[in-house]
Amino acid sequence: MHGGPDKRLMLLILSVVFAFLYVPISVLFALSFNEGGLPTAWTGFSVKWYGELARNGEIMRAAFNTLVVATVSTLLATVLGTLLAVGVEIRRRKGRFLETIIFAPMIIPDIVLAIALLSFFSLLNVTLGLHTIIVSHVVFNLAFVCSVVRARLKTFDWSIVEASQDLGASTVVTLWRVVLPGMLPAVIAGALLAFTLSVDEFIIAFFTAGAGRESITLPMQIFAMIRFGVTPEINALAVIVMTVSVAALALSQRLNRGGLPGQ
Amino acid sequence: MTDRKPLYLMSPALAWLTGFMVIPCLLVLALAFFRRGIYGGIEYTFTLENIALVFDPLYARIFLKSAGIAGLAAVLAVILGYAAAYAIAAMPRRRQPMLLFFAVLPFWSNYLVRTYAWIVLLNREGLIAAVAHGLGYDGELPKLLYTESAVVVGLVYNYLPFVILACYAPLSRLNPEMSEASRDLGASGWTTFRRVVLPVTVPGIATGFVFVFVLSIGNFVTPALLGGGQFQMIGNLVYAQFLTANDWPFGAALSMVLIAIMMGLLTLQTFATERASGARRQET
Numbered sequence: 001m002h003g004g005p006d007k008r009l010m011l012l013i014l015s016v017v018f019a020f021l022y023v024p025i026s027v028l029f030a031l032s033f034n035e036g037g038l039p040t041a042w043t044g045f046s047v048k049w050y051g052e053l054a055r056n057g058e059i060m061r062a063a064f065n066t067l068v069v070a071t072v073s074t075l076l077a078t079v080l081g082t083l084l085a086v087g088v089e090i091r092r093r094k095g096r097f098l099e100t101i102i103f104a105p106m107i108i109p110d111i112v113l114a115i116a117l118l119s120f121f122s123l124l125n126v127t128l129g130l131h132t133i134i135v136s137h138v139v140f141n142l143a144f145v146c147s148v149v150r151a152r153l154k155t156f157d158w159s160i161v162e163a164s165q166d167l168g169a170s171t172v173v174t175l176w177r178v179v180l181p182g183m184l185p186a187v188i189a190g191a192l193l194a195f196t197l198s199v200d201e202f203i204i205a206f207f208t209a210g211a212g213r214e215s216i217t218l219p220m221q222i223f224a225m226i227r228f229g230v231t232p233e234i235n236a237l238a239v240i241v242m243t244v245s246v247a248a249l250a251l252s253q254r255l256n257r258g259g260l261p262g263q
Numbered sequence: 264m265t266d267r268k269p270l271y272l273m274s275p276a277l278a279w280l281t282g283f284m285v286i287p288c289l290l291v292l293a294l295a296f297f298r299r300g301i302y303g304g305i306e307y308t309f310t311l312e313n314i315a316l317v318f319d320p321l322y323a324r325i326f327l328k329s330a331g332i333a334g335l336a337a338v339l340a341v342i343l344g345y346a347a348a349y350a351i352a353a354m355p356r357r358r359q360p361m362l363l364f365f366a367v368l369p370f371w372s373n374y375l376v377r378t379y380a381w382i383v384l385l386n387r388e389g390l391i392a393a394v395a396h397g398l399g400y401d402g403e404l405p406k407l408l409y410t411e412s413a414v415v416v417g418l419v420y421n422y423l424p425f426v427i428l429a430c431y432a433p434l435s436r437l438n439p440e441m442s443e444a445s446r447d448l449g450a451s452g453w454t455t456f457r458r459v460v461l462p463v464t465v466p467g468i469a470t471g472f473v474f475v476f477v478l479s480i481g482n483f484v485t486p487a488l489l490g491g492g493q494f495q496m497i498g499n500l501v502y503a504q505f506l507t508a509n510d511w512p513f514g515a516a517l518s519m520v521l522i523a524i525m526m527g528l529l530t531l532q533t534f535a536t537e538r539a540s541g542a543r544r545q546e547t
Contacts, residue, residue: 010350014362017347021369021423024380027390031383039383040393080276087272101280108284109481109525111498112518115505116287119294119515139283142276200373203483207505222375226488230383238379242372249371 025242032239037232049236059237062221069130069205069217070198073137078191080138081145086179088146089153090161105143113139114207121208128210133217136208137198144197145190148256152186189256196248200241294515305511313516322500326520329496332411333479336418340475341468343419344426348467351427352434363431370424378488381417382408385489409491417489418479426471433464462539469535473528481521497521 027039032050036043053059088098105113117136121128156179164174180187202219209215216224218241225234295313298306316322351362369377384390385408392404407413437460445455479485483498490496497517504514 007353010353013346013350014354017343017350017423017427018365020343020420021366024384024420025369025372025377028376028380028383038388039390040388080279083272084276087269090272091269101277101285105280105284107529108288109477109518109521111481111483111501112288112291112522113284115501115511115514115518116291117283118505119290119511120283120287123290135283138279142279146276196371200375202375219373219375222373222379223484223488226375226379226382230386230389234379235383238373238376242376245373246368246371 028235028242029239032232032235034232037235039230049232050240052233053236053240056233058216059218059221059233062216062218065130065215066199066218069133069137070195073134073141073198074191074195076134077138077141077145077194078187081142081190081194082149082183082187084142085146085149085153086175086183089150089156090158102143102146105140106147110201110203114204117204118207128208129212129215130209132208132210133205133215136204137201140201140204141194141198145187145194148190148193149183149186152183152256156182185255189252192248192252192255196245196252199248200245291515292519294512295519297512299510299512310512313512314519316513317516317520322517325495325500326497329480329498332415332418332496333476333482336415336422336479337472337475339415340419340423340426341430341472344423344471345430345464345468347423347427348430348434351431352437359435363428366427367424374421374484375488377421378417378485381413381420381489385413408489409494411490411494413489414486414494414496417485418475418482421485422475422478425474429471429474430464430467433467434460437463466536466539469532473532477525477528480524481518 031037031039033045033047034042035046035048037049084102088102113136117132117139118128121132126132160182161174161178164178165171169177200219202217202223205217206220206223209217209220218237222234222237222241225231225237294305296309296311298308298310298312300306317326347366351359351366354362382389386392387404387408389408391407395404441459442455445459446452450458480496481498481501482496483502486494486496486499487502501514501517501521504510504517508514
């Protein structure tokens with residue numbers, strides 16, 4: 001590398017890395033529209049495998065369960081996480097212990113949280129099901145919402161809060177009318193992130209769902225199907241799941257105009 | 264606002280985290296020191312047997328193998344990711360955000376789906392086999408799926424975007440004038456890289472390495488899907504103790520060792536980051 005990085009070498013590196021990142025996904029994408037469904041031969045463009053999905057009762061139930069889990073856990077996590085973010089940011093003293101507890105759900109290995117919650121629920125004789133998945137998802141979701149909202153609050157002009165209080169507004173009114181509108185884009189961005197994480201989350205759901213087939217979520221269904229090999233239906237399902245996550249996170253990123261933690 | 268108000272804003276979330284994270288994790292910690300009951304239940308007598316069993320050659324071997332696979336995946340991901348981040352940082356500044364966006368985009372899609380994409384490529388009737396036969400290769404292809412290499416490739420693939428992101432941050436802050444000055448003073452390209460660029464980017468490398476290693480060593484999905492049924496890493500071992508073998512205390516002990524390794528590495532990474540920023544402060 002004499003006289004600065006070699007442009008051609010840099011372009012070569014980029015092509016190799018981007019090919020590595022995108023070829024597997026693109027192949028999946030293309031195959032899901034292959035009429036014959038096999039990777040060995042292209043027999044024509046078709047959306048019939050997507051139609052097959054709609055007729056598969058198990059998959060539709062799993063999709064419904066996932067929607068329930070993701071929606072409820074996102075709502076709970078958004079409220080809890082936003083309140084937490086506001087509380088932490090208006091507090092003057094910063095405690096290391098507090099920071100650790102808020103940060104922990106984002107870095108703790110899924111498998112550890114999964115077995116911890118399973119042990120906890122079974123010790124308390126709680127029947128496992130969708131409700132236990134929801135409770136578990138709120139744990140990491142609220143931490144992610146909190147960190148997105150906090151990033152926003154760091155640039156928040158707190159003098160208008162003082163102004164609001166000096167003019168006689170109560171704390172609740174100040175929070176609702178002054179602080180919330182200022183951080184709303186971040187709250188929505190956090191909620192979208194939480195929703196996506198919940199839709200995609202597999203291990204914790206797998207451990208806290210219980211043995212019954214009624215509380216299977218979409219990732220659990222996909223995992224079970226993948227173990228039996230490649231089918232055109234999984235290709236189509238995979239493409240849908242992938243598109244939903246990427247779209248939701250791109251929207252979240254756009255609203256937030258900043259980096260997403262852990263993403 | 265007074266200092267007391269934050270407390271009731273924070274308390275619902277903190278109560279949730281205490282009830283559904285701190286207490287359950289402490290419970291697992293306690294579980295590791297109890298005896299396994301005869302019929303798979305838990306007997307509440309103190310024992311160190313579970314911890315000792317983790318270091319039994321049979322299980323220590325699985326730990327070492329997992330660490331080896333995680334280490335290999337982390338090294339490969341750092342090499343590829345660093346090269347990619349370096350190449351992105353060398354592109355014209357206005358192109359960089361878009362390149363970075365597309366480097367990270369795959370990371371946003373479902374983990375299972377990204378892993379499944381490799382099954383589609385690697386399986387016996389998969390795309391790679393189809394291409395090989397299409398090119399006129401008639402012999403028996405080596406087994407690609409359900410191998411250790413498949414697991415490593417899957418891990419690198421899944422975590423590469425994070426490494427690119429972690430390495431790009433310090434590289435993009437690097438002042439190009441510093442490299443120029445180094446070369447003007449007669450240093451070769453390699454020396455400039457080693458003495459000027461690399462030291463500043465150590466925190467990014469450390470973060471990327473630790474992240475990939477930690478997520479890989481406890482991984483359960485990738486070994487289960489790309490490694491095949493017989494393949495075992497610690498994550499799968501923990502899974503088995505809880506869902507099939509019914510030895511919860513041993514499963515708890517395994518995951519405690521996992522957490523200890525993770526915390527040790529994260530501390531090292533913090534140390535590396537602080538040292539690098541300390542060195543930078545001294546220079547200026």
